[in-house]
Amino acid sequence: xxxxxxxxxxxxxxxxxxxxDCGRLCQGAxxxxxxxxxxxxxxxxxxxxxDCPFARVVETDFSLGAAxxxxxxxxxxxxxxxxxxxxxxxxxxxxxxxxxxxxLRMDARxxxxxxxxxxxxxxxxxEFRQAARRAYELLLEDEACAAYLRALDExxxx
Ligand code: SF4
Ligand code: SF4
Numbered sequence: 001x002x003x004x005x006x007x008x009x010x011x012x013x014x015x016x017x018x019x020x021d022c023g024r025l026c027q028g029a030x031x032x033x034x035x036x037x038x039x040x041x042x043x044x045x046x047x048x049x050x051d052c053p054f055a056r057v058v059e060t061d062f063s064l065g066a067a068x069x070x071x072x073x074x075x076x077x078x079x080x081x082x083x084x085x086x087x088x089x090x091x092x093x094x095x096x097x098x099x100x101x102x103x104l105r106m107d108a109r110x111x112x113x114x115x116x117x118x119x120x121x122x123x124x125x126x127e128f129r130q131a132a133r134r135a136y137e138l139l140l141e142d143e144a145c146a147a148y149l150r151a152l153d154e155x156x157x158x
């Protein structure tokens with residue numbers, strides 16, 4: 001398990017996009033997938049879900065960075081202390097730019113489910129944004145995580 005992923009998870013352990021429960025706005029839309037919908041796991045994160053009671057790890061047929069992409073498919077509820085990093089960062093995304101540092105954005109893929117995406121980054125709790133920025137900084141210091149984030153940006157840039 002990579003230290004950067006653990007540290008990033010820790011930073012977002014107790015923070016959520018709003019100070020209040022944003023799930024009330026949408027009845028927890030981002031947790032209501034089906035058995036084919038999942039959250040992408042960061043490099044090495046699958047080790048935390050070997051015997052997970054609320055979710056299973058599913059292989060995909062594509063790669064992100066050097067490794068095949070893995071999804072965590074959950075049952076729609078979880079032990080929040082063990083939710084994956086992608087859930088902790090949602091609805092944020094790291095966008096890479098030429099000759100400039102990467103920048104935090106709302107995840108375009110979240111638009112279909114998350115009402116917060118209509119209001120922009122400024123609507124989110126500043127503490128959450130700050131923790132997410134720091135989490136991404138830590139991830140970028142890790143070679144495999146940085147490659148994963150770049151590949152994710154390339155794969156999902158619209
Ligand atoms: S979809 Fe957006 S508003 Fe709804 S629970 Fe998830 S992050 Fe919060
Ligand atoms: S793992 Fe938890 S936070 Fe993530 S989608 Fe499933 S229920 Fe929601």
